[in-house]
Amino acid sequence: MMIDRRALLAACAAVPTLARGQGVRGTTKMIVPYGAGNITDQVARVFVDALAARGGRQLVVDNQPGAGGTLGAYNLVRAPADGSTLGMVSAAALTIAPHAARQAVRYDPFTDLIPAAGVYVSSAYLAVNAALPVTNLAELVAYARARPADNPLFYCSPGNATVPHLNIETLRRGLDFPAQHVPYRTSAAANTDLLANRVQMTMDSASITVPHMKAGTLRPIAYNGTQRSADFPDIPTFREAAPDVPMLNAWSGLFFPKGTPAPIVQAASVEFLATVNDPAFAEKMPLGVAPFPLDPAELATHIRRDNERLGRLIGEIGLTQD
Known part of the structure; x- marks a missing residue:
């Protein structure tokens, strides 16, 4: 991942007031758009502990379940764009719901959220x-x-x-x-x-x-x-x-709301990817789950690829989510 050194230095200087958040005791709120016990919630809590163990910022999980993850994603889009709030959002809310939700989602997965890092991928x-x-x-x-x-x-x-x-x-x-x-x-x-x-x-x-x-x-x-x-x-x-059949893996990544300063996102991405790549993080993954260390550009490309393929499939079948 290519990161401008001057931007990174500026980001590090900004971390105490921005990327570390404006919340209670300097914590950063991490919206998880699913309930306690959900696979994304389980990984989120492992990630929070692993990040803290590495001396990283303090994250506080804020579960906001509803509408298949789209409610929490929408609340993330509306959150302050100052580095005080980020979210761990799964593929379903970004690549399936925009095509299959009964009501149109109130965010654009390409423009309203800024990718910071891939976190996990699950296999079945x-x-x-x-x-x-x-x-x-x-x-x-x-x-x-x-x-x-x-x-x-x-x-x-x-x-x-x-x-x-x-x-x-x-x-x-x-x-x-x-x-x-x-x-x-x-x-x-x-x-x-x-x-x-x-x-x-x-x-x-x-x-x-x-x-x-x-x-x-x-x-x-x-x-x-x-x-x-x-x-x-x-x-x-x-x-x-079945080498000619492109199967789908569920995944999740970390995102900031649109408008979050680039140096903040870049500094966070470095910190998050170091945690995702830490063997101690991988060791505590739930069954069938593995680290998914994508940088911001790679995560954005992955979203577009899955979005295009699943949009075409959902349209052909004529599906709507329950």
Whole structure:
């Protein structure tokens, strides 16, 4: 990442009054647009501790759940642009909601938020109920095609236009096999029916599926990490099993509201990326989650790429979020 040295020196001089924030005891508020226990909230708290352990600024998590992350994102856009407030916003609010929300989002993901650093990326397994007579992707496709039209293969997700839904829909279209989507309100509810074989397939987060795969009640078919998982080394990645199908990984990054001075963002980016790259941060990641150290330009490019691809997919399907 290229940073102007003079700008960086100016930024460091400004940190005590701006980037360290104007809040109580000099803290910086970090909006997390999701509730406590959500994967982004879990990572946010690990990040806050890791940043403090490195002698960095003090961040205070402010959970602002609602509307699939768009409420907190909108509040971040309206926050003071003086370095006192930033947010950890996930891909869904920036690359899915602008195309699928029932009501238009009240922010532009490209112009209203300034990227500071990528933080985490999560990977998931395509998993099926262990009763299905399939052990790999080719067998799954053949099995789905052989099912009668009035009794198709059903797949579940925690809601329309969620990452698990879009991933399986991408896979279904890319490999040309039939499957019927069944949306649920929560991952827990979907998993209950999956384990009972009322639905047969999912691609939910690893924290949902891995315990059941280890217990033998679910069977992993493919993994959307960049390399095979140490937990299931015999399971291929999608890059191996379906190299022409571009699967989606959920991710999150740190952003400042539009208008935050560039030196403040640049100094923060250096500090944040050092934390994301710290092995101590990686060691405390939740199951299936890894550091995602993108600099501001790389994060902006990633948003545009995902936005374009998912906007096209959502438009073709005609989806709206629950």
